Amino acid sequence: MLSFQKWRRSESAQGLFLISPTLGFALLLLAVPLIMVAALSFWTQDYLTLDRTFTTANYVTAWTEPMYQYLMARSLKISIFVTAATVFLAYPVAYFISFHVAPKRKAMWIFLITIPFWTSYLMRIFLWKVILGYNGVINGSLTGLGIIDEPLSFILYNQNAVVLTLAHAWVPFAILPIFVALERVDRSLIEAAEDLGDSGLRRFLRVTLPLSMPGVIAATIIVFIPTIGDYVTPRLVGGPNGLMISNMIELQFKKANNAPLGAALAISAMGIVTFFALAFLWLNRRYVRGPS
Amino acid sequence: MRGKSRFFNWFIGFFLLFLYAPAILLPVFAFNASSIVSFPLTGFTTEWFSVLLTNGTLHVAARNSLLIAITTAIFSTLLAVLAARASTRFSFFGRRSIMGFVMLPMVLPEIIIGVSLLVVIIQMGFELSLWSITMGHILICTPFCIAILSSAFMNLDKSLEEASFDLGQTRWNTFWLVIFPLVMPGIVASLLIAFTISLDEFIIAFFLAGTEPTLPVYIWGQLRFPAKLPSLMALGTVLLFVSIGLLLIADYFRRRGIRKTGIENTGGFL
Structure with a gap:
């Protein structure tokens, strides 16, 4: 009892006591729901009745049905392109500012850099549709200037448009961690x-870039993981060939009324993304020597 | 060196154009007289703004969003104050993993949060309502608030607190008389950031909205109707200026907080 009294006044107990409401909230609204989604993915649903017998049927469907495989592969591809485009765009900007x-x-x-991020998310995506569209800003000005005769059709309602719009949405999130890492690079x-005697390029490749790698890695993770979950951008600018796995998850939960399959798809998508993120981190640790 | 900096200037110029393209076009189309959202522009009008004033559904959606945003701002800031204070002042068992877990919603795809909350609400037999959206928003805003408040609490000089104890103040009084005034700018910044994020959040709100729409859910529904687009541009313009205004205020308070603790200003939010 005495030791408990002593523990109660210790730093550890005070810290835990202070953080307990926040932790409790996160447990209740994040951990419990995630566990329930995981449980749901092993159940089946017939219209409105939920069958709680354990089955892996949803995962079998999610991983073998060609449509889901295809959507998953496409989502992964788009996410990787978005991440690469975002980081390559963000690095020079962060370097410039630093x-x-x-x-x-x-x-x-x-x-x-952060202001455009705070403009309405839906309007931002919609305006890209206006910019890239058949009679849009780009086509309008290019035909007006006489550079092209026919409006370009490869810029809207396909995967390029999805990559461009998502890169636009995420680039501030990539600039910030890279900027912070660059600021920490010791100028001496x-x-x-x-x-x-190192030239400018060699200085960059041998000193600045390796030392700023933690920022690049953080940017990659921050962009890559959430990108897979966007279903608004593919819906608005993706066209039929630009839809992603999140559109299917949304469909299963809402119109198709098959929440267990939706849950299995969501968990699979998360699993794949986490796997790729961890593989990326491992490769970095293995082949890129940062500051030790 | 000169060629290099010229390349940089061009690059940054193009980048800023890319970054600001939607934000610049929004007010342009909002004041354009044509009912079709495309170039060429046909003339100046404020008609689309006056349409907003008489739209009852829009007003209900706006009121819902304001209610959610205010509640979210208050609760996520409260939760974030506790977490930021605990993690910067005390070292306790499992601090890193607890903080990692609490910050998780920042990197989790929003669809996962939306889906998982939807599952819980339906399984527990609750009704979807404005409350379900508020809960989701508190969950995603708290990490942003913690990020802001952690730097506010980290900049605190521990000796100020010790001086207060030495002068005979209680823990409670020390918090209100010494710590709170110093982190106050951080708290205001945190409130405004959470408010702004919640006001604009769509993905979670769309999953958890029952019969009552929020502003973004309303906008989503209207995007299908070409005739409604110009007034949506006007609405977007209003929201844009509200957000920028709030952020400028938040940034002012953040800077003031940094000045108060006597540390050099090095960056923006996040």
Whole structure:
């Protein structure tokens, strides 16, 4: 009893006590629901009645039916393209802000980069449809300038449009971690490399890039995982060939009324994404030597 | 060096154009007289804004969204204050994994959160309502609030707190008299950020909306009707300026907080 009294006043107990409401909320609204989705994915549903006998049938369907395989592969491909496009776009911007902007102005630049993220999500996607459309901004100005005769059709209602729109939505999230990592790069190391005769490109490849890898990795994970869950962008700009697995999950939960299959698809998608993210982290640890 | 910086200027210019393209076009089309959202522009009008004033369904949706956003802002900030204080001031068993778990909604696809909450609500036999959306929003906003508040609490000088104890103040008084005023700007920033995220959130709201729509759910329903698009542009413009206004206020408070604790300002949100 005495030791309990002592423990109660310890730092550990105070910290745990203080965080318990937040933790409790997350357990109740995140852990419990996730466990229930996992349970549901092993059940079956016939119209409105739920059959609670254990079965792996939903997973068999999710992994063998060609349509689901195809959608899953396409979603993964789109997510990888989006992540690559976002990180390649974000790195030079983060580099510019960290190395070429006066220290006093850096906060303003970061603010400037984050503003578009706070404009209405739906309107942003819809406006890309307006920009890329058959009579849209790009086609309109290109035909107006006489550069093309026929409007370009490969820019809307396909996977390119999905990749572009998602990259636009996620690029601030990629810039921030890379910027933070670049800010932490010790400038004297770069000067040392310069003094030792390394050219600009070599300095970048041997000093700046390896030291900023943690930011690149964080950006990759932050963009890659949530991208697979977007169903609005594919619906609005993807056309029939741009739909992703989330559209199917949404369909199963809503119109198709087969929540267990939807749950199995959602868990499978999460599993695959997590696997790829972990593989990426492992490869990085194995082949890219960051600061130790 | 000169060629390199010119390349950078071009690149950054194009990037900013890409980044701001939708935000610039939104007000352009909102004030365009044509009822078709495309170029060329036909003339200036404020008609689409006046349409908004008389739309009853829109007002109900806006009220729902405001209610949800205010509740979300208050509760996620409260939860985040506790977590941020606990993780920056105390070291306790499993701190890293607990914080990792609480921050998880930040990287989890929103559809997973929407689906899992939907499953629980239906299995428990509850009705979908504004409350279910609010719960989902508190869950996703809390990590953002923790991120903001952690830096506010981390910048606190522990000796100020010790001085207060030495002068005979209780723990409770110390919090209200010393700590709270110092982190107050962070709390305001956190409230505004959560409010802004909730106001605009669609994916979770769409899954958990019962019969009462929020603003984004209403917008989603209207996007199908070409005739409604110009007034949606007007609505989007209004929301854009509300969000930017709130963010400027949030950023002002965040900077003030940083000045108060005497640390150099190094970056924005997130």
